[in-house]
Amino acid sequence: MTIHERPFGRCFEDFTVGDLYRHWPGKTITEADDHLFCMMTMNHHPLHTDEWFAEQSSPFKKNVVVGNLVYSIVLGQSVPDVSGQAIANLEIETLQHKKPTFHGDTIYSETRVLDKKASSSKPDRGIVTVETFGYNQRGEEVCYFRRRVMVWKQEFAPVRQRPYETPDARD
Numbered sequence: 001m002t003i004h005e006r007p008f009g010r011c012f013e014d015f016t017v018g019d020l021y022r023h024w025p026g027k028t029i030t031e032a033d034d035h036l037f038c039m040m041t042m043n044h045h046p047l048h049t050d051e052w053f054a055e056q057s058s059p060f061k062k063n064v065v066v067g068n069l070v071y072s073i074v075l076g077q078s079v080p081d082v083s084g085q086a087i088a089n090l091e092i093e094t095l096q097h098k099k100p101t102f103h104g105d106t107i108y109s110e111t112r113v114l115d116k117k118a119s120s121s122k123p124d125r126g127i128v129t130v131e132t133f134g135y136n137q138r139g140e141e142v143c144y145f146r147r148r149v150m151v152w153k154q155e156f157a158p159v160r161q162r163p164y165e166t167p168d169a170r171d
Helices: 031-040 051-057 067-078
Strands: 020-022 086-097 106-118 125-135 141-152
Touching: 031 067, 067 086, 067 106, 067 125, 067 141, 086 125, 106 141
Parallel strands: none
Antiparallel strands: 020 106, 086 141, 106 125, 125 141
């Protein structure tokens, strides 16, 4: 029997400058997703939650998904490939909303590795700089951000554990 552990994030040595990670799967943003996110974050702007207001007052004539939800989805899509083993997200250097996203749009994303540097003060970690792009189902770029992530070097990364003993461990 072979046990397969799903990779979740990367260690410092796993990143190569120039590599591109195409994250999977996409996420279709529903009206309910948008309304719940707006209410949870206290963003009560009617552009996001009031269809009549959007039809009358928006140049798009329909509701626009709140930008922080789009950013959160794109960031979340990148976690399994980029920051799933991160020590810390250090900063978002830039965040741009390139085009509006509407209810029913599906968001896909990809991340490119821009730079990596070993820590000069702590030998167990390094800093990786990436840029992440969010696209809708038409291939239009709707969101872009750059971030710096502190990650473990492989030999120092914590071992993933489970809170219970699996059958293979008992043999």
